[in-house]
Amino acid sequence: MLLPNPPTPSVQSDVSSEVETTSKRSHEEEDMNGVSEEQPVSKRSLNEKNIGCNVPSTSHQIYCDIDLSNLVADPGLRKQISSYHPNDRDLVRRAYLLKGPCQPKDHQFPQKMMRGKLRKFVKDWFDDFKGWLEYSIEKDAVFCLYCFLFRREQGMQGGGKTFTETGYNNWERKSNLQVHVGGVNSAHNKAYMMAQDLLNQNQHIESVIIKQSDRARSEYRVHLIAVTDVIRFLLHQGLAFRGHDESETSSNRGNFLELLEYTADHNETIKTILQNASENLKLTSPDIQKDMVNACAVETMIVILKDLGNALFAILIDEARDVSIKEQMVVVLRYVDKSGCVIERFFGVVHVNDTSAISLKKAIEEFFSKHGLSITRLRGQGYDGASNMRGEFNGLKALILNDNKSAFYVHCFAHQLQLALVAVAKNQEDIALLFNIVSNVVNIVGASCKRRDALREKNALRVMEAFGKGEIQSGRGLLQETGLKRSGDTRWGSHYGTLLSLICMFPSVIDVLEDIAEEGRNSEQRGEASALMDQMQSFTFIFSMYLMKEILGITNDLSKSLQREDQDIVNAMALVEVCKTRLQTMRDSGWDLFLTEVSLTCAKYSVQVPKMEDKFVARGRSRRGVGEVTNLHYYCYKLFYGCIDWQTQELGNRFNETATELLLCMVCLDPRDSFIAFDKTKLIRFAEFYPADFSPIELMVLGDQLETYIMDVRANIKSSELNGLNGLARKLVETRKHIVYPLVYLLITLALTLPVATASVERAFSAMNIVKNRLRNRMGDQFMNDSLITYIEKDIFDGIDNESIIQRFQKMGPRRGQL
Numbered sequence: 109m110l111l112p113n114p115p116t117p118s119v120q121s122d123v124s125s126e127v128e129t130t131s132k133r134s135h136e137e138e139d140m141n142g143v144s145e146e147q148p149v150s151k152r153s154l155n156e157k158n159i160g161c162n163v164p165s166t167s168h169q170i171y172c173d174i175d176l177s178n179l180v181a182d183p184g185l186r187k188q189i190s191s192y193h194p195n196d197r198d199l200v201r202r203a204y205l206l207k208g209p210c211q212p213k214d215h216q217f218p219q220k221m222m223r224g225k226l227r228k229f230v231k232d233w234f235d236d237f238k239g240w241l242e243y244s245i246e247k248d249a250v251f252c253l254y255c256f257l258f259r260r261e262q263g264m265q266g267g268g269k270t271f272t273e274t275g276y277n278n279w280e281r282k283s284n285l286q287v288h289v290g291g292v293n294s295a296h297n298k299a300y301m302m303a304q305d306l307l308n309q310n311q312h313i314e315s316v317i318i319k320q321s322d323r324a325r326s327e328y329r330v331h332l333i334a335v336t337d338v339i340r341f342l343l344h345q346g347l348a349f350r351g352h353d354e355s356e357t358s359s360n361r362g363n364f365l366e367l368l369e370y371t372a373d374h375n376e377t378i379k380t381i382l383q384n385a386s387e388n389l390k391l392t393s394p395d396i397q398k399d400m401v402n403a404c405a406v407e408t409m410i411v412i413l414k415d416l417g418n419a420l421f422a423i424l425i426d427e428a429r430d431v432s433i434k435e436q437m438v439v440v441l442r443y444v445d446k447s448g449c450v451i452e453r454f455f456g457v458v459h460v461n462d463t464s465a466i467s468l469k470k471a472i473e474e475f476f477s478k479h480g481l482s483i484t485r486l487r488g489q490g491y492d493g494a495s496n497m498r499g500e501f502n503g504l505k506a507l508i509l510n511d512n513k514s515a516f517y518v519h520c521f522a523h524q525l526q527l528a529l530v531a532v533a534k535n536q537e538d539i540a541l542l543f544n545i546v547s548n549v550v551n552i553v554g555a556s557c558k559r560r561d562a563l564r565e566k567n568a569l570r571v572m573e574a575f576g577k578g579e580i581q582s583g584r585g586l587l588q589e590t591g592l593k594r595s596g597d598t599r600w601g602s603h604y605g606t607l608l609s610l611i612c613m614f615p616s617v618i619d620v621l622e623d624i625a626e627e628g629r630n631s632e633q634r635g636e637a638s639a640l641m642d643q644m645q646s647f648t649f650i651f652s653m654y655l656m657k658e659i660l661g662i663t664n665d666l667s668k669s670l671q672r673e674d675q676d677i678v679n680a681m682a683l684v685e686v687c688k689t690r691l692q693t694m695r696d697s698g699w700d701l702f703l704t705e706v707s708l709t710c711a712k713y714s715v716q717v718p719k720m721e722d723k724f725v726a727r728g729r730s731r732r733g734v735g736e737v738t739n740l741h742y743y744c745y746k747l748f749y750g751c752i753d754w755q756t757q758e759l760g761n762r763f764n765e766t767a768t769e770l771l772l773c774m775v776c777l778d779p780r781d782s783f784i785a786f787d788k789t790k791l792i793r794f795a796e797f798y799p800a801d802f803s804p805i806e807l808m809v810l811g812d813q814l815e816t817y818i819m820d821v822r823a824n825i826k827s828s829e830l831n832g833l834n835g836l837a838r839k840l841v842e843t844r845k846h847i848v849y850p851l852v853y854l855l856i857t858l859a860l861t862l863p864v865a866t867a868s869v870e871r872a873f874s875a876m877n878i879v880k881n882r883l884r885n886r887m888g889d890q891f892m893n894d895s896l897i898t899y900i901e902k903d904i905f906d907g908i909d910n911e912s913i914i915q916r917f918q919k920m921g922p923r924r925g926q927l
C-alpha cells in the first residue's frame with residue numbers, strides 16, 4: 109500500500125512496448141508518437157486517470173474525449189485502434205476486451221444469393237469461435253476481436269485486413285475462419301496472447317517494478333471494499349457524491365468523503381489504512397469514483413442482459429430534458445423472463461444532440477449495438493405522447509417499423525388517457541382554471557404541518573356530522589382521505605383523487621381557508637386564501653369540479669388498470685368499451701341529474717345557482733360583456749357536452765384500428781372462465797402479425813398445437829386461480845407446458861411483450877428526477893446513466909457482490925494497487 113513514488117514509466121507503453129519486442133517492431137510510429145521511455149509521467153498513467161477530460165499536460169500530448177463506456181460495438185462501424193492516441197489505445201483495448209466480442213446472437217441474419225443458393229451467417233459459429241468472432245449488423249460480415257485490437261501490419265497472413273477492417277462474409281466457407289486462427293505462431297494467436305497479457309495485471313511494468321507485499325495487497329483490498337461500500341450506499345440512496353468544498357478544512361466535504369470518513373471513524377483497520385495511504389492512492393478522486401460507479405452499473409447491466417437472454421422485447425421510450433437542456437431519451441425494456449413473468453427494466457439514458465427522427469433512430473441503433481441487441485428482436489414500441497418530442501417520436505416509430513414490421517406500436521395507453529385529459533383541460537378555460545385553483549388550494553392548505561393538522565381536526569368533525577345525517581356511507585374509500593392529495597404535474601389520474609377529497613371535504617377546506625385568511629402569516633397569504641375561498645364558492649367552480657369528477661371517474665378504472673404493473677390487456681380492452689358507453693350514456697341522459705346534483709351542492713354551501721335561461725355572464729367580466737349566450741348554452745352545450753365529446757373523441761382516436769385488431773385477437777388468449785375467449789382462428793390471425801416468428805409451416809403447426817393446448821389447459825389448469833395472461837404464462841412455465849406447446853407459449857409471450865402499461869417508465873422518470881435534483885448539473889451523461897441504473901434497478905444491484913465490482917474496477921484501467 110505504502111508505495112514509494114518511483115518515476116513511473118508510462119503505463120500506456122507498458123504492454124505495447126513489452127509485447128512489441130516479441131513481435132515485429134513494425135510500428136515504430138506508435139512508440140515514437142509521444143510515448144517514449146523518457147516521457148514524463150503523464151497524468152493518464154497515474155491511477156487517478158482521466159477519461160473523457162482534457163488533461164492539462166506539460167507535454168505535447170493531446171487527449172481526445174473518449175467515452176470508454178460508450179465505445180461503438182458494431183465491428184463494422186468502429187474506429188480503428190490506430191486512430192486513437194497512443195496513450196489511449198490500451199484503455200480502449202481493455203474496454204473492448206472487457207466488453208467481449210460483439211455477437212448479436214438473436215439478430216435475423218440477412219440471406220443473400222451465393223452461387224445459386226440462399227445463404228446467411230450461421231449463429232452457431234459464435235459458439236465455435238467464442239472468444240473472438242464478431243458479427244457486424246451494419247456490414248453483414250464477421251470480424252476478429254483480437255486481431256482488430258492487436259494486429260500489426262503482417263501482410264496477408266491470417267487474411268490481411270479482412271478480419272479487422274473490411275469484414276469476411278463468404279458464408280459458404282466456414283473453413284476460412286479456422287484458417288484465420290492458424291497455428292501457434294499465427295498473427296491471430298499472437299494477438300490473442302497480447303490480449304491475455306493486457307488483461308493480466310501482473311504483466312504491467314508498474315506491477316512488475318513495484319512488487320507489492322501480501323500485506324499491501326490485503327490492505328488495498330480492505331481499502332477498495334470500504335470505498336465500494338460507500339459508493340454503493342450513495343448509489344442505493346440516489347445521493348450526490350461530491351460537495352461544494354472538498355478541502356480538508358471544509359465543514360462539509362460532500363457525501364462521499366464524509367461517509368468514507370464516517371466509515372473510518374467506526375473501523376480502526378480502515379482508519380489506519382486510509383491514514384497511511386499516500387496522496388495518490390487514496391482512491392478518492394472523482395475519476396476513481398466514476399470508474400467505480402461505472403463498474404457497479406456494468407455489473408448490474410450484465411445481470412439484466414443475462415436475464416433478458418434471447419427473449420423478444422419491446423422498448424418504451426420517453427424523453428427527459430435535464431437542467432442543462434440536453435435532450436435525453438430514457439429507454440426501458442419490456443420482456444417476458446424465463447419464468448414467464450413480464451419484466452420492465454430501466455435500460456439507460458441516451459443522450460441525443462438533435463432530435464430529428466433520423467438522429468433518434470441512429471441513437472437507438474447505437475444503444476442496441478452497445479448492448480448486443482438487435483432491432484430485429486423488437487416486438488413492440490411505446491412512447492410518451494405527452495412529451496415535447498411527440499412529433500419526432502412519431503417519425504422514429506415509423507422508421508423502426510420500416511425495419512421491423514412486427515415492432516408494433518401499441519401506445520402506452522395510460523399516457524394516452526392522460527393526454528386526452530390534458531387536451532380537455534387545454535380546450536376549456538374553466539377546466540384549466542379549476543385545476544389551477546385546486547393546485548393552489550392544495551399548496552396553501554398543505555403547506556405546513558400545522559395547517560394539515562387543522563384540516564384533519566375539522567374534517568373529523570365534519571365526517572362525524574355527515575355520519576349523523578347519513579350522507580356518507582361508511583366503508584367507502586373516501587373516508588380514508590385524511591389529507592388533500594397532492595396531484596402530480598402530468599399524472600392526471602391523481603387529479604381524480606384530489607377532486608374526490610376536495611368534494612368530500614369542501615366545507616372543511618373552506619373553513620381552513622377562512623382561518624388562513626384571518627390568521628395567516630402575512631398579508632400575501634391572507635389575500636391568497638381569501639381569493640381562493642371566493643373562487644371556490646362559485647357556481648362555475650362547483651360545476652366544473654363535479655363535471656371533471658364525473659368524467660375522470662368514468663376513465664379512472666381504465667386509467668388505473670392501464671397503469672397497474674400486472675395489468676392485462678383483456679381488461680383494458682373491455683374497459684375502453686365500457687368507458688365509451690358510459691360517456692355516451694352521460695351525454696344522452698345525464699344532464700338533468702348532473703345539474704340537480706350540482707344545484708343541491710350549491711344550495712348546501714349557500715352558493716347562488718344562476719337561472720339557466722338567463723344570459724351567461726363570464727366571471728370577472730363587466731355586464732357590458734354579456735353575450736347572446738344563455739347559461740344553459742354555456743354550461744350544458746359548451747362545458748358539459750364539450751368535455752364529454754372531447755373525451756369520447758380522444759378515446760376513439762387513440763385506440764386505433766391495428767392496435768385494436770391486434771389486441772382483440774390477443775384477448776382470445778385470456779384464461780378467464782375456463783378459457784372462454786379462446787378462438788383458434790383469431791389466434792392464428794394474431795400469429796400472422798409476427799411473420800418473423802411464425803413461418804407458414806409453423807402457422808399450420810400452431811393450429812394443431814392450439815387444439816391440443818386448449819383441451820389440456822381446460823382440463824388441467826384452474827383458470828380461476830390464474831391472474832390473467834400474466835399468471836397463465838407463469839403457470840405454463842411452472843407446469844412445463846411451455847415446452848410442450850412452444851408456439852402457443854411464444855404467442856403468449858408476444859402478447860405480454862406489447863407495451864400496454866407504462867408503470868415502469870414513470871418509475872424511471874421519478875427516479876431520474878430524484879437523482880438529478882440531488883446531483884444537479886454536475887454529472888456527466890455516463891455518470892448519470894450509471895447512477896440511474898443502480899438506483900432504479902436496486903433489486904438487482906443489491907444482489908451483486910463487492911468482489912465482482914472490485915474485480916471489474918481493477919480491470920478497467922491500470923491500477924496502482926493490486927488485488
Ligand SMILES: [Zn+2]
Nearest residue numbers: 252254255296
Ligand atoms: Zn484473429
